[in-house]
Amino acid sequence: MAERLIQLENIHKDYGGKTVLKNINLYVRDKEFVTLLGPSGCGKTTTLRLIGGFETPTAGVVYFDGKDITHLPPHQRQVNTVFQRYALFPHLNVYENIAFGLRLKKLSEAQIRERVEEMLRLINLTGYEKSAISRLSGGEQQRVAIARALVNHPRVLLLDEPLSALDLKLRKEMQRELKAIQQRVGITFVFVTHDQEEALTMSDTVVVMNKGSIQQIGTPTDIYNEPKNAFVADFIGESNILDGVMLADRKVRFSGHTFDCVDGGFGEKEPVDVVVRPEDVDIVAPEKGMLRGNVSTVTFMGVHYEIIVDINGFKWMIQTTDFVAEGSHIGLYIEPDAIHIMKKSEYSGLYGDYSLDIDPEAVPAESERAE
Numbered sequence: 001m002a003e004r005l006i007q008l009e010n011i012h013k014d015y016g017g018k019t020v021l022k023n024i025n026l027y028v029r030d031k032e033f034v035t036l037l038g039p040s041g042c043g044k045t046t047t048l049r050l051i052g053g054f055e056t057p058t059a060g061v062v063y064f065d066g067k068d069i070t071h072l073p074p075h076q077r078q079v080n081t082v083f084q085r086y087a088l089f090p091h092l093n094v095y096e097n098i099a100f101g102l103r104l105k106k107l108s109e110a111q112i113r114e115r116v117e118e119m120l121r122l123i124n125l126t127g128y129e130k131s132a133i134s135r136l137s138g139g140e141q142q143r144v145a146i147a148r149a150l151v152n153h154p155r156v157l158l159l160d161e162p163l164s165a166l167d168l169k170l171r172k173e174m175q176r177e178l179k180a181i182q183q184r185v186g187i188t189f190v191f192v193t194h195d196q197e198e199a200l201t202m203s204d205t206v207v208v209m210n211k212g213s214i215q216q217i218g219t220p221t222d223i224y225n226e227p228k229n230a231f232v233a234d235f236i237g238e239s240n241i242l243d244g245v246m247l248a249d250r251k252v253r254f255s256g257h258t259f260d261c262v263d264g265g266f267g268e269k270e271p272v273d274v275v276v277r278p279e280d281v282d283i284v285a286p287e288k289g290m291l292r293g294n295v296s297t298v299t300f301m302g303v304h305y306e307i308i309v310d311i312n313g314f315k316w317m318i319q320t321t322d323f324v325a326e327g328s329h330i331g332l333y334i335e336p337d338a339i340h341i342m343k344k345s346e347y348s349g350l351y352g353d354y355s356l357d358i359d360p361e362a363v364p365a366e367s368e369r370a371e
Contacts, residue, residue: 004027005028005029006062006156006188007027008025008027008050008051009062010023010024010025010060011047011059011060011061012058012059012060013058013212014058020043020212021043021046021057021212022211024043024047024060026207026214028188028205031187032205033179033191033204033205034190034191034205035198035202035205035206035207036193037206037208038209039235040194042209042210042211042212043211043213045160048158048160051158052074052077052079052081053074053076053077053079064079078154079156080149080150081157081158081160082142082146082158082159082162083145084165085165088133093129093130093133094125094130097133098119098144098147098151099115099116101151101152116147116151119147122147122185123144123181124143128140137170138165139166139170142163142174146162154187155187155188156187157190161194162178163178163195164193171198175201175202178191178202179201200224205219206220208223208232208235208236215228215229215231223236224236226340227340227342229343229345230342230345230352231345231347231350233273233340233342234347239276239352240275240281240352241273241352241353242255242274242276243271243272243349244271244272244273245270245271246263246272247269249264249265249266250262250263252272252274252339255291255314256291256312257290257291259336259339261339262337263339263341266341266343271344272343272344273342273344274339274342275339275352278319279304279320280335281316281320281332283307283330283331284332288331289333290331291311291331292331293312293316293329293330295308295310295326295329296310296315298326304321305320305323307319308354313355314353315354316332317354
């Protein structure tokens with residue numbers, strides 16, 4: 001297993017009396033692609049800036065390769081940053097933008113040429129040396145910004161939402177490109193985004209954040225399939241989240257029905273949150289369904305249909321390739337391994353019912369959905 005290259009230990013950060021990071025403990029391994037994921041204001045960019053040296057924690061320690069770098073300025077860290085707006089020099093051409101940091105280090109022209117040409121090959125922009133920055137597309141500008149950051153051979157590249165300004169098709173292309181670049185250069189990438197698909201597509205490890213705290217750390221598969229609480233389940237893809245009661249190990253009751261599941265270790269009759277992903281629900285004839293309900297809306301999404309089903313006042317989302325007409329009475333069948341059980345949390349009751357536009361900042365109310 002790769003060594004721990006970056007470690008944040010008991011990090012707190014206050015701005016003007018407001019706490020923006022609370023007790024952050026996190027490590028990043030050498031050559032790992034780590035994504036800090038969360039909504040606006042969750043603290044992910046502040047965490048990135050602490051690693052880069054652009055911010056100093058109110059409390060706690062930042063380690064790099066085992067050394068305390070908490071108060072080390074950015075230019076003395078083996079870290080470079082690609083900002084959201086790229087910060088390219090409009091008066092310099094592509095070659096000079098990439099060469100800028102090397103000239104500050106007073107490398108010879110031969111060394112600079114060798115390094116810049118290496119970077120141009122890496123980002124597939126050979127032949128663009130004399131191009132003006134203003135003539136480049138958004139994706140090309142982004143690649144130049146990455147090359148300029150990598151040309152100094154940092155051990156870590158920090159990326160602060162660098163794809164947010166690109167259109168959907170280009171963004172997807174650049175996701176693949178960034179991951180490929182990271183694998184080719186073999187250095188650590190720490191990436192900030194609020195886009196769940198981006199995080200799942202690119203990362204070795206995803207760090208889900210909200211309200212200044214880390215909610216869960218894991219592989220993309222773990223985060224999606226085994227969310228720790230209702231916030232993570234809702235933020236990472238679509239989720240039906242219901243109130244339930246654990247009757248025993250591998251036995252849960254929700255929506256008026258008792259289901260077999262694969263989870264255990266909860267107390268007898270412990271209230272729990274139950275997560276069922278929309279793609280894991282099978283539509284069957286009403287008489288074969290564990291649950292039965294009426295189809296409220298059907299939306300064609302290209303690859304699949306998104307169906308909202310009313311079951312005793314709770315609106316489920318189902319994703320299926322089979323067409324079902326609005327107004328249909330249908331049954332739902334759910335396999336045991338499609339049911340995920342979570343402990344109750346501060347986020348319980350805030351997410352997962354597709355009939356409600358619930359304010360996630362609201363104080364959780366007593367739910368009336370359990371049975």
